[in-house]
Amino acid sequence: MTHHSIKYLIGSTITTSALFLTSHHEASAATIENNQVDQGFNHQSNGNAITQANQTDSTFNHDENGNPITGENNIDSSFNHDQDGNPIATDNNIDNNFNHDQNGDAIVADDNAGAGFNHDEDGNPLMTANSVDSDFNHDQDGNPIAADNNIDNNFNHDQNGDAIVSDDNVDTSFNHDEDGNPLMTANSVDSDFNHDQDGNPIAADNNIDNNFNHNQNGDAIVSDDNADTGFNHDEDGNPLMTANSVDNDFNHDQDGNPIAADNNIDNNFNHDQNGDAIVADDNADTGFNHDAVGQPIHANNQAMISRSMQQSHNSTTPQSAITTHHQSKSLPATGQDRTRSPYIGFVITLVLGVTFILLRKSSAKK
Incomplete structure (x- = not known):
């Protein structure tokens, strides 16, 4: 009787082990997520990532029932809806509290608000x-x-209170010369904001007050892509003429040279682990678009399995370390094929279990 009990116990243990290996494999496979960027910002209510291109967190793009809204021009029924709470699909409407007539009907004219x-x-x-x-x-x-x-x-008039109809004038308080006469130059705005050192208005299209657009000598900078040497300059204080450069504190390489690539912004924000600039269009700082190991994510449908178990292994007690070491011998390492081994183990244990049952029946007949 004891002999049969031992056989039953061994068979149950093998079957339970097979089921555990199968469920462990499925749980491990479930840790891989596709094309996600932080599920705290792109997810649905059950925590699953939302992959639709025009959705962002059901807290911001949803209907009254909490279901996500997929219309491209809808943003939360609290902001784009009619009186019944239905979303407004017209391109130029925003909440009938802001765009409506006296009857509460939405105004659809392009220029009304x-x-x-x-x-x-x-x-x-x-x-x-x-x-x-x-x-x-x-x-x-x-x-x-x-x-x-x-x-x-009250804002567009001359000294007599008559309306000013010139295309480029706005209130003599803001657009005038030193005598209070209105300025008719198309690109002038108040001598307090657009003038040279003598108080004369600056007529160049791309100049605004030499306090904001000038060189070290106080002369106006007329290049289209320059703005204040405090924001667009090299290490010597010389203005940067490159159209896509902005202050080497924000757009530069490790040597302090400006970065001319359109999609680069300071290697503090767009770089790899070695400090080299990342030029791929879809990368932005490994702090925001990376896998758990800190490597940048390049493919839309790839992510890495977390190595938090390895980190916890390094900080465990000696007894826990022994247990973890023992487990590491029985389970495949990171990067090994996890797909076949659990199923092979399941088949082996199933065959052993059937063999034990057949042996038991055979011994019983004897």
């Missing part, structure tokens, strides 16, 4: 393309101003 901001004195919406609320765009009688370049005569 909320009756609170675009209306006449009676509260009717203004349909004129260049009109914005009679409080901001009107003449002295309260009539809306239809001229393309006018904004409220």
Whole structure:
């Protein structure tokens, strides 16, 4: 009787071991995720990653039931919806609290924004393309101003209070010469902001106040791609003429030379483990787009299995280290084929179990 019990015990142990190996394999395979970037920002409510191109976290792109919204122009029903809570699909609408008429109906005209901001004195919406609320765009009688370049005569007028209709003028408080006369030059804006050292207006299209766009001598910089030597310069203080360079504190290589590649930004933000700049379009700082080992992720559908078990092995107690060492001999190492070994073990243990049962029946007949 004891002999048969031992056989039963051995058979049960082998079967349980086979089931454990199979479930362990499935759990290990489940750790691999495809084409993800931080599931804290791109996931659904059960923690699974969202792979649709236009979705970002159900907290920000969802309907009232918590289901993600896939429409390209929808953002959270709290921001883009009608009075019934249904999303608004019209391209130029944003929440009927901001774009509607007095009846609460959505305004679909391209140039309108909320009756609170675009209306006449009676509260009717203004349909004129260049009109914005009679409080901001009107003449002295309260009539809306239809001229393309006018904004409220409190802001666009001459010294007599008459409206200024020149295309490039905005309020003499902001666009004038030293005598208070309006400036008619198309690219001038207030001598406090666009002038040379003598107080004369600067007419060059790309200049703004020599406090912001100048060289070391105080002369204006006319290159299209320069802005203030504090932001666009080399180590000697000379302005950088390269169109895509911005301050070597933000766009440079390890030697301090500016990086001209369009998709590079400071190797503190876009680099590999050796400090070399990463030029692949889809890489951004290994701190944000990497696997668990710190290697950059290059393929959309690849990720690495975490090595946290290896790190915990290094910090375990001696007894735990012995156990882990024993387990490491029985399980495949990282990089080895995990697909076949559990199933081969399962087949072997199954054959052994059947053999024990047959032996038991054979001995029973005897």
